[in-house]
Amino acid sequence: MLTRVPLQAAIGVAATLLASSLAMAGHADDASPWQRDGHSAVRLLAGSRSGTVLLGGIAIQLEPGWKTYWRMPGDSGVPPRFDFSKSDNVEAVTVMWPAPQKFDDGAGGHSIGYHDQIVLPLRIVAKAADKPVTLRAEINYAVCEKLCIPVEANVELGFNNVASTEDGNLRAALDAVPKPANIGDPNPLTIRDVKRDGPKNVVVDVVAPEGSKVNLFVEGPTPEWSLPIPDVVEPGPPGVKRFSFELDGLPPGTKPEGAALKFTLVGPDKSYEFNTNLQ
Numbered sequence: 001m002l003t004r005v006p007l008q009a010a011i012g013v014a015a016t017l018l019a020s021s022l023a024m025a026g027h028a029d030d031a032s033p034w035q036r037d038g039h040s041a042v043r044l045l046a047g048s049r050s051g052t053v054l055l056g057g058i059a060i061q062l063e064p065g066w067k068t069y070w071r072m073p074g075d076s077g078v079p080p081r082f083d084f085s086k087s088d089n090v091e092a093v094t095v096m097w098p099a100p101q102k103f104d105d106g107a108g109g110h111s112i113g114y115h116d117q118i119v120l121p122l123r124i125v126a127k128a129a130d131k132p133v134t135l136r137a138e139i140n141y142a143v144c145e146k147l148c149i150p151v152e153a154n155v156e157l158g159f160n161n162v163a164s165t166e167d168g169n170l171r172a173a174l175d176a177v178p179k180p181a182n183i184g185d186p187n188p189l190t191i192r193d194v195k196r197d198g199p200k201n202v203v204v205d206v207v208a209p210e211g212s213k214v215n216l217f218v219e220g221p222t223p224e225w226s227l228p229i230p231d232v233v234e235p236g237p238p239g240v241k242r243f244s245f246e247l248d249g250l251p252p253g254t255k256p257e258g259a260a261l262k263f264t265l266v267g268p269d270k271s272y273e274f275n276t277n278l279q
Contacts, residue, residue: 016157030166031059035153039063040143043134044157045119045166052129054159056122057170058082058095058139060114066143067115070100072219074229075109079146080141088134095247096125098176101272102215106146108110110229112217124257133159135212152232178264178271189214192240197201200248202278206241206265214267216243221260224251 028156040062047055060068069077084093098118105111126133136156142148163239164170183191189212192205208214216230236242247256256278263274 002024007041008272009023014176019231023039023052029158029160030164032155032157035155036132037067037149037153039145039149040068040151041234042139042141042151042153043135044153044155045170046135046157046159046161046164047167048164049159049162052091052126053120054124054126054133055170055174056124056135056157056159057166057173058120058137058140059169060120060121061117061119062115064116066145067103067111067113068118068141068211070217071095071097071109071111072112072217074102074105074112076105076107077113077144078142078150079223079260080139082140083138086136087137088136090133090135091125091127093125093135094175096121096123096177098173099178099266100217101266102217110158110163111144119169121170121177122176135159178266178270178273181197181265181272181274183274183276187261187270187272189270189272191263191265191272194261194276194278196279197244200246202245202247203233204243204245205237205264206243207239208241208267212268215266217266218265219264220247220250222251224250225254225259227261 030046033046034043042060045057045059062068069079071079073079079206082095095132099134100112100114103111103209134156139153144149188209189273192207197203204216217228218228218230228245228248230243230245233242233244259278261276261278265272
């Protein structure tokens with residue numbers, strides 16, 4: 001039996017299918033295909049195209065139980081490395097880092113990084129606002145369960161759409177990046193003071209909401225510095241979480257006096273970055 005479909009209904013169905021196809025095509029344009037290895041996958045995300053400064057992202061998915069590393073990996077691990085030099089019409093790319101977590105590394109120490117999935121926001125400066133932008137990234141990172149496995153991926157993506165379907169994901173990732181703050185700021189979560197305690201020890205006093213879990217990480221002025229993760233000192237002063245760390249892991253011949261240190265303070269809901277020169 002032949003069923004006749006009214007012309008207007010047929011046009012409506014065709015229009016719906018076309019709109020759906022265009023939406024899928026637009027979505028595909030906003031993210032590169034996943035590059036998969038045995039335990040993870042990585043791809044690029046493109047935000048809306050507007051002006052010379054663009055927002056993009058590196059999305060990483062991890063199998064359950066597997067982790068990857070922050071820019072400073074902790075006592076063990078390998079920080080990710082990115083090369084954007086083969087991109088078209090790109091002046092500069094800045095990788096931004098959402099607040100990380102601290103993990104037991106299985107060897108008595110701790111590593112710093114992410115599990116499940118993470119989006120690293122990218123601030124991309126185009127050379128010319130009126131010309132096409134294609135981001136090409138060579139990404140080297142490590143994934144770790146009990147053993148760590150190096151991963152290499154080459155991904156590329158054009159920034160074409162005025163309104164990107166990935167804008168929401170990128171904004172959420174950007175919101176997870178620690179906010180700049182000053183030591184002594186009157187926030188519920190803040191660093192009150194940083195001071196030397198003898199020739200090799202540094203003490204950091206943190207104010208945090210009662211009962212909250214807080215992690216503190218410290219970085220030196222260059223990647224060659226490998227400072228330990230600060231430990232909580234028990235008991236601390238009333239109303240203060242006191243952390244301390246030793247000035248170990250400095251490059252040979254380096255003196256700590258006057259060094260520019262960066263502290264990342266991570267709480268349950270908020271995170272901040274503080275910069276100070278060591279006295």
